[in-house]
Amino acid sequence: MSHWLFKTEPGCFSWQDLENAPGRTTSWxxxxxxxxxxxxxxxxxxxxxxxxHSGQQPAIVGIVEVVRxxxxxxxxLDPENxxxxxxxxxxxxxxxxxxxxxxxxxxxxxxxxDLAAWPELAGMELMKRGSRLSVQPVEAGAFxxxxxxxxxxxx
DNA sequence: GCCAACGTTGGC
DNA sequence: GCCAACGTTGGC
Numbered sequence: 451m452s453h454w455l456f457k458t459e460p461g462c463f464s465w466q467d468l469e470n471a472p473g474r475t476t477s478w479x480x481x482x483x484x485x486x487x488x489x490x491x492x493x494x495x496x497x498x499x500x501x502x503h504s505g506q507q508p509a510i511v512g513i514v515e516v517v518r519x520x521x522x523x524x525x526x527l528d529p530e531n532x533x534x535x536x537x538x539x540x541x542x543x544x545x546x547x548x549x550x551x552x553x554x555x556x557x558x559x560x561x562x563x564d565l566a567a568w569p570e571l572a573g574m575e576l577m578k579r580g581s582r583l584s585v586q587p588v589e590a591g592a593f594x595x596x597x598x599x600x601x602x603x604x605x
Numbered sequence: 606g607c608c609a610a611c612g613t614t615g616g617c
Numbered sequence: 618g619c620c621a622a623c624g625t626t627g628g629c
Contacts, residue, residue, distance in 0.1 A: 459627090483612075504627060562628080580610035582626050 453593040454489065454499035455576055456514060456550065457584045465501055465511045465555065474552035475517060478585070479525045480533040482545060486585040490548050491520045498553065498605055500588065500596070502576070508562035510596065511555065513605050518549035556600045570595055 456478060458464070468476055481487055493516045501512040522543035526535040538544045565571050575586045588596075597605050 457627095485612095508628070579628085580626090582611065584626090 452492065452494065452497045453588040453590055454493065454497060454516075455502055455510075455586050455588050456499050457502045457504050457576075457586070459505050460503045461505065464503065468501070468512075468514070468552050471552075475549055477523075477547050477549050479523050479547040481523070481547065481584060482526075482533060482535065483584065486583055487520075487546055489583075489585045489587060490546055492587075493519060493548050495519055498593070499550065500593075503559075507559075509559040510565070510600075511559045513553040513556070513602075514550040515553045516548050517551045520546040520548050523547040553605065554602070556602065558600070560596065560600055564599070565596070568595070568599070 460466075463476070468474060478490065481490065495516055495518065497516040499514050499516065500510045501514050502508070502510050522540075523533075523545040525531040525533045526538035526543060526545040527540065528534055533545075535544060562576075565574075566577060571577055571592060574588065574592055575581050575583060576588075593605075597603075
């Protein structure tokens with residue numbers, strides 16, 4: 451099993467939104483970065499990921515589970531959608547998305563500041579300066595370490 | 606609001 | 618294929 455991190459602006463889509471979503475499940479649509487797309491292509495059903503809020507209070511707030519592997523992102527084909535991509539076609543959708551389901555909230559959000567205090571996490575993509583990837587891999591060791599910090603025994 | 610980092614675009 | 622200009626992200 452692989453581990454991931456899903457980054458989102460809470461003003462755009464938040465953990466609360468996920469809690470309110472039907473089936474507590476959402477499509478991770480709108481990703482328009484090839485590297486992030488390729489990471490989603492590598493995801494398998496059952497993979498776990500952190501749910502990260504960027505913005506004013508950057509923090510890991512919960513854990514989600516991949517419940518559907520990558521499939522074409524329909525928002526790229528919709529001219530009304532803010533993520534519309536004129537280069538995408540039904541034959542060549544270019545962009546893909548996965549579905550994720552809420553697994554559990556962290557007992558307390560783990561702020562970026564908290565995370566930065568641990569040298570063990572210095573190598574994480576998330577902690578690198580200028581890291582902008584909205585979907586990124588997390589090493590199994592780092593995933594377990596962070597679960598430990600959060601006081602979670604079973605993610 | 607600032608600015609560093611990075612991806613994308615387009616002229617050549 | 619190079620690279621400058623530009624736009625966006627996101628922490629602070």
